[in-house]
Amino acid sequence: MVKINENFLKLEKNYLFINIAKKVNAFKAANPDAALIRMGIGDVTLPLAPVVVEAMKKGADEMGVKETFKGYEDSGAGYDFLKNAIADYYKSFGADVSADEIRVNDGAKSDCGNIVDIFGDDNVVLITDPAYPVYVDSNRMSGRKVIFADSNEENGFAAMPDDSVHADLIYLCSPNNPTGSVYTKEQLAEWVAYAKRHESIIIFDAAYEAFITDPALPRSIFQIEGAKECAIEMCSLSKTAGFTGVRCGYTVVPEALKVKASDGTEVSIAQLWGRRQGTKFNGVSYPVQCGAAAVFTEEGQKQIKENIRYYQENAKIIAETMESLGIKYTGGVNSPYIWFKCPDGMGSWEFFDKMLAEIAVVGTPGEGFGKNGDGWFRLTAFGDRDNTIEAMRRFKEMLSK
Amino acid sequence: MVKINENFLKLEKNYLFINIAKKVNAFKAANPDAALIRMGIGDVTLPLAPVVVEAMKKGADEMGVKETFKGYEDSGAGYDFLKNAIADYYKSFGADVSADEIRVNDGAKSDCGNIVDIFGDDNVVLITDPAYPVYVDSNRMSGRKVIFADSNEENGFAAMPDDSVHADLIYLCSPNNPTGSVYTKEQLAEWVAYAKRHESIIIFDAAYEAFITDPALPRSIFQIEGAKECAIEMCSLSKTAGFTGVRCGYTVVPEALKVKASDGTEVSIAQLWGRRQGTKFNGVSYPVQCGAAAVFTEEGQKQIKENIRYYQENAKIIAETMESLGIKYTGGVNSPYIWFKCPDGMGSWEFFDKMLAEIAVVGTPGEGFGKNGDGWFRLTAFGDRDNTIEAMRRFKEMLSK
Numbered sequence: 001m002v003k004i005n006e007n008f009l010k011l012e013k014n015y016l017f018i019n020i021a022k023k024v025n026a027f028k029a030a031n032p033d034a035a036l037i038r039m040g041i042g043d044v045t046l047p048l049a050p051v052v053v054e055a056m057k058k059g060a061d062e063m064g065v066k067e068t069f070k071g072y073e074d075s076g077a078g079y080d081f082l083k084n085a086i087a088d089y090y091k092s093f094g095a096d097v098s099a100d101e102i103r104v105n106d107g108a109k110s111d112c113g114n115i116v117d118i119f120g121d122d123n124v125v126l127i128t129d130p131a132y133p134v135y136v137d138s139n140r141m142s143g144r145k146v147i148f149a150d151s152n153e154e155n156g157f158a159a160m161p162d163d164s165v166h167a168d169l170i171y172l173c174s175p176n177n178p179t180g181s182v183y184t185k186e187q188l189a190e191w192v193a194y195a196k197r198h199e200s201i202i203i204f205d206a207a208y209e210a211f212i213t214d215p216a217l218p219r220s221i222f223q224i225e226g227a228k229e230c231a232i233e234m235c236s237l238s239k240t241a242g243f244t245g246v247r248c249g250y251t252v253v254p255e256a257l258k259v260k261a262s263d264g265t266e267v268s269i270a271q272l273w274g275r276r277q278g279t280k281f282n283g284v285s286y287p288v289q290c291g292a293a294a295v296f297t298e299e300g301q302k303q304i305k306e307n308i309r310y311y312q313e314n315a316k317i318i319a320e321t322m323e324s325l326g327i328k329y330t331g332g333v334n335s336p337y338i339w340f341k342c343p344d345g346m347g348s349w350e351f352f353d354k355m356l357a358e359i360a361v362v363g364t365p366g367e368g369f370g371k372n373g374d375g376w377f378r379l380t381a382f383g384d385r386d387n388t389i390e391a392m393r394r395f396k397e398m399l400s401k
Numbered sequence: 402m403v404k405i406n407e408n409f410l411k412l413e414k415n416y417l418f419i420n421i422a423k424k425v426n427a428f429k430a431a432n433p434d435a436a437l438i439r440m441g442i443g444d445v446t447l448p449l450a451p452v453v454v455e456a457m458k459k460g461a462d463e464m465g466v467k468e469t470f471k472g473y474e475d476s477g478a479g480y481d482f483l484k485n486a487i488a489d490y491y492k493s494f495g496a497d498v499s500a501d502e503i504r505v506n507d508g509a510k511s512d513c514g515n516i517v518d519i520f521g522d523d524n525v526v527l528i529t530d531p532a533y534p535v536y537v538d539s540n541r542m543s544g545r546k547v548i549f550a551d552s553n554e555e556n557g558f559a560a561m562p563d564d565s566v567h568a569d570l571i572y573l574c575s576p577n578n579p580t581g582s583v584y585t586k587e588q589l590a591e592w593v594a595y596a597k598r599h600e601s602i603i604i605f606d607a608a609y610e611a612f613i614t615d616p617a618l619p620r621s622i623f624q625i626e627g628a629k630e631c632a633i634e635m636c637s638l639s640k641t642a643g644f645t646g647v648r649c650g651y652t653v654v655p656e657a658l659k660v661k662a663s664d665g666t667e668v669s670i671a672q673l674w675g676r677r678q679g680t681k682f683n684g685v686s687y688p689v690q691c692g693a694a695a696v697f698t699e700e701g702q703k704q705i706k707e708n709i710r711y712y713q714e715n716a717k718i719i720a721e722t723m724e725s726l727g728i729k730y731t732g733g734v735n736s737p738y739i740w741f742k743c744p745d746g747m748g749s750w751e752f753f754d755k756m757l758a759e760i761a762v763v764g765t766p767g768e769g770f771g772k773n774g775d776g777w778f779r780l781t782a783f784g785d786r787d788n789t790i791e792a793m794r795r796f797k798e799m800l801s802k
Contacts, residue, residue, distance in 0.1 A: 001600035002569040003521035004660055008673050018679070021475065043472040053465035056688060057458045063646065064454035070646035071444040074422065106507050106648075106686075113681025114515075117542065120404035137680045141518065168403040199402035245464065245471040247507075247686045259405055272409050278419070279538045280514025285507075285689050286646045287457060 007143045016133055016368035017041050020352075027356050037391040039379045040362040042177065042336070044242040046310060049303035051294040052241065059290030073283035077274070078104025078250070082289045085296035086250055095220040101252050101270065103277060104284050104292070108207050108236035108249040113138040114280070115203060115232065115251070118272040119169060126167030128159040130178055130369030130376075132205065135171040152372050157181040157330045157339065161194035170195060172221075173205035175212060178369045178378040179339040180331015182217050188224045195230040201257070201269070202231040207249075210240040210308055212334045228254035232269070239336060239382075241295040241304045248284055248292040311336050314388045315381035321392040325399055336381040339366070343399055348374055359394035408544045417534050417769035418442050421753075428757050438792040440780045441763040443578065443737070445643040447711060450704035452695040453642065460691030477684035478675070479505025479651070486697035487651055496621040502653050502671065504678060505685050505693070509608050509637035509650040514539040515681070516604060516633065516652070519673040520570060527568030529560040531579055531770030531777075533606065536572040553773050558582040558731045558740065562595035571596060573622075574606035576613060579770045579779040580740040581732015583618050589625045596631040602658070602670070603632040608650075611641040611709055613735045629655035633670070640737060640783075642696040642705045649685055649693040712737050715789040716782035722793040726800055737782040740767070744800055749775055760795035
């Protein structure tokens with residue numbers, strides 16, 4: 001008789017955003033005329049930059065002509081034109097990443113979930129709490145032991161390593177989803193030092209790096225000395241260039257990252273990952289890769305930075321609202337997220353229900369990201385300007401009643 | 402210390418097609434002027450159908466306008482417009498599949514590799530030999546026991562079930578890669594009956610269904626009564642519509658497919674798979690889905706069928722060459738593959754080397770697909786017409802020496 005993977009039965013029944021969608025749908029059914037404003041799921045709202053659209057169309061046209069048609073990509077790791085552009089982008093902020101260390105993917109979520117395939121199920125996994133649910137779920141699906149490092153009000157929602165706790169795999173996200181906090185170079189250096197002492201690997205999620213405006217803050221873990229011997233980095237064009245519906249990201253596995261197998265053989269993590277992807281993935285759509293490469297051109301950077309500035313201005317509007325109401329928050333600068341403390345000691349789902357019912361604004365309850373999220377709440381700056389202003393007007397009104 | 406998944410160390414070091422690429426590159430370096438003809442990797446050569454290109458470009462344009470921009474897809478399982486089109490396509494040849502049972506993906510290889518995540522590692526996996534290497538590798542990566550059902554000259558390279566051997570998961574591919582053999586409805590019904598007796602699940606790879614011309618042959622396992630209670634089907638637009646570089650496929654998990662967990666709970670396989678994909682996948686690029694939907698329009702079907710006929714004519718040319726030389730083969734009709742017995746009792750890699758060295762034609766050694774492939778060889782009909790004719794001219798010349 002076929003046996004299912006019973007680890008699945010131990011997972012939360014539904015994914016956070018599906019629960020939110022259900023509550024929102026019920027509200028809409030009961031209040032068909034309510035002017036709902038969505039600041040929950042971290043999805044972008046501005047259209048793709050014109051250079052990206054043109055590049056995708058050109059890529060599609062090439063696919064319609066025999067001489068320029070592209071079938072399977074030889075390596076499945078991404079075309080050189082895109083990997084070289086990404087490597088140059090890394091160099092622009094001081095991270096030395098070579099094109100050969102990059103694998104292009106259909107979005108960071110896939111690699112973030114799939115990377116665990118190359119590691120044994122007996123590793124201890126450390127995840128900061130609160131965190132993006134994929135880190136926890138993808139490890140629990142393989143039955144791995146997950147432990148948590150607390151990110152909380154006391155440490156500014158930036159958990160730091162503790163040598164009395166051993167971990168083999170460590171998930172870090174900076175700028176952080178959901179808390180908007182950003183690790184300094186010194187803080188990341190402490191994590192790198194911990195990973196070296198414990199012979200662990202850091203999986204670094206840099207999906208929000210493009211929102212960093214402070215040049216002193218690291219945009220890649222590879223700006224930290226020694227990180228190439230102990231870290232994998234995942235990044236995405238979803239938030240950088242509005243690719244949430246286009247689907248393209250990239251993972252950097254440094255050549256220097258090696259691990260000893262139980263028989264003492266030295267194993268290249270990049271080779272393992274290449275073997276995994278070579279077996280279970282066949283590369284990213286050619287027109288999508290053309291669009292992604294356009295992001296890294298001079299004109300592309302100009303166009304996407306305009307969009308990022310638009311979202312940063314939204315973040316500022318939300319942060320100023322929190323300031324004016326005396327509500328504690330993190331994020332809002334160097335991040336598209338604002339993470340605030342629910343007023344009057346409310347629980348985070350309780351506050352979610354209140355906001356939805358009273359002002360028809362959808363946010364994300366902090367509890368959905370882990371226990372330290374209880375009593376906290378996430379709003380995103382990825383909305384429309386007018387909606388963001390209107391939502392904050394209603395928010396102020398609700399809390400001044 | 403971080404532990405790797407040591408199952409990876411037990412895999413063949415390199416993927417079949419990487420080994421071939423290495424030999425071909427070495428040949429090219431030594432013979433820069435040789436007119437190489439590639440009939441090895443099953444990649445298409447005709448450009449995308451015009452309706453597909455136009456639909457992708459229209460999709461890209463929509464992404465550049467705020468009002469029609471698409472971000473994350475709610476379900477990540479594919480837009481209704483595409484799932485409905487696929488469901489209608491199934492109905493057109495008599496398989497009753499509803500849109501809700503379909504999940505769209507970035508190519509059948511991904512789902513084929515990832516589906517194993519939802520099954521326990523203690524399942525016994527039965528794979529026909531020879532077979533597409535992804536079935537074996539993706540299961541060995543999780544440490545599952547893999548057993549083989551022999552497809553050989555005696556049974557026309559169409560392995561049949563044997564009740565004295567128990568299997569929990571069964572991989573079938575029809576029309577078969579690499580042998581080109583096609584199961585009849587009666588043969589598939591025997592496999593369905595076996596799966597029901599053994600409470601196993603069949604993973605049915607229908608990637609080559611569009612090449613079936615004989616209306617009596619099943620294009621989907623769901624044309625067989627009872628299959629919805631014991632089978633998952635994977636299909637792809639790669640070979641149907643030349644999507645090898647566009648990346649789009651679909652997996653059907655019937656609602657009726659349920660399994661008992663160890664505590665007796667009945668578990669829906671579609672729900673497990675949805676939970677897996679919801680965690681580790683974020684949907685297919687919107688412009689790609691637009692292009693895929695165009696394949697299923699009336700004009701789209703007309704255009705892609707022209708391309709399929711072109712490849713079918715190539716297959717006929719190759720098959721006739723084998724006939725004329727008295728070489729035993731399977732496939733060539735209802736399939737883009739021709740699977741033939743190497744002349745003079747040669748081994749398959751030996752024949753590969755001979756063809757490359759003497760006539761600069763690249764094929765795929767049967768041994769790369771399993772032990773029953775030794776002494777057999779695969780050629781694909783996906784090449785250019787002129788190249789196919791020229792390759793067969795050289796092939797005849799080589800063997801008449």
